[in-house]
Amino acid sequence: MKRIKTVCKLLVAFVLASIIVVVVLVYLWLRNAGYWVDPMKEQVCSKLAASYSDRPKGEIVFYGASNFRMWETMEDDMQPYTVQNHGIGGATDEELMQYADVLLYPFEPSIVFIQTGSNDNVAGLSADQIMKNKDKMYTEFHSKLPDATFVVMSGLPLPGRAEYWDSIREVNSYLEQYCRERDYMEFVDATDEMLQADGNFRKELFIYDGIHLNEEGHDVWTAVIKEKLTELDKK
Template identity: 25%
Template sequence: MTPTAQRHFSERLEDFSEAPLNCREIVMLGDSLTELHVWNEAVANNLVLRNRGISWDTSDGLLLRLDEIIAIRPRAVFLLIGTNDLWSGNSPETTASNILKIADRIRTQSPGSLIFVQTIFPVTGAPLNWGAAPNKKVRTINALLKSESDKAGYTLLDTYALMVDRNGFLNAAYTTDGVHLNERGYDVWSALVSDALARHGLWKQTP
């Protein structure tokens, strides 16, 4: 992790300590894709969603900060992690294994919590000129997450399918830089989260 990333990580943990989670809240857990969105305003007008995203975080890093989440026995956790693993040196298999470990720890240590594992978004070839290699890893990770969802005790939300274009890249209409989402992309993601909350009895929209 770069000094900038490490500094931001420490700052976010300090922010979390100053605004601790409350028992049975709903937690959005992940990296910058999660951190950079205002979930309450976009998803639920009468429901608190706590943002525990940290930019530059990986599946390894998230495993190390799960205690805060498990301690409050959350009503639900929405997990999206793994994009930064594409460049951290983790193999797709290691990344998927870490995500499964995260879900398993929540399931076993907070058995009343609903767990929503979201598939990793593709990235765009331009303007960052990454080509197709990262997206091959993404597809491998997502396939592993799909194959394990039933026995691992989580609900899979296929966010990848919403974000991918016909060429296997992140839809250019949804991104600011090939990785991060613009307002339109977040609207698409938020709608999926809203639907999941409603289908599982966690939220009912009010006028």
């Protein structure tokens, strides 16, 4: 009798574990396919958009993932340029497309800095899938904002996600060529500044997780971004 009870408990545990696995896989598929909208993230986006509702259209918008969102001093660091920080924590390219109706298009920015990195890798996408998504995203953005200049930030060499660096570098090479072929796009490559001379990661530029930039890392980004803005001013 005890043996039967033990077997039953194991079967129940197996069934529950299988259900959890299936639910997680379905969620990941829906999210990667662009069908899943996170209600919490949707609420965060709405509040973020509302915080900039009184700002004039045509400003510079930074639109991307958590390395933008966590850059709390961005607006001060970018002076004398007036910018808006529309970063979304944990955003993938699919999510940037989903929330663009709230966080990007209504503001009619003159320049859009776009930053996404390893979140798509973490979601299980290959470099080829990521490149395909980026082409879809930039094509959609340009169709909605035909007068805007889009500045693409290179994916960062992240000490905390070192396993994705080869994929990120491949995507960076693709993006550099992609931007070069389009007169409404620019590319900012901060790779050299973010790596040591021997190619190793500069861990001192990141907080404890090795994923998000610290103040020193923001200083590096500020320099390369302002260099690009000065270049655009001359055009």
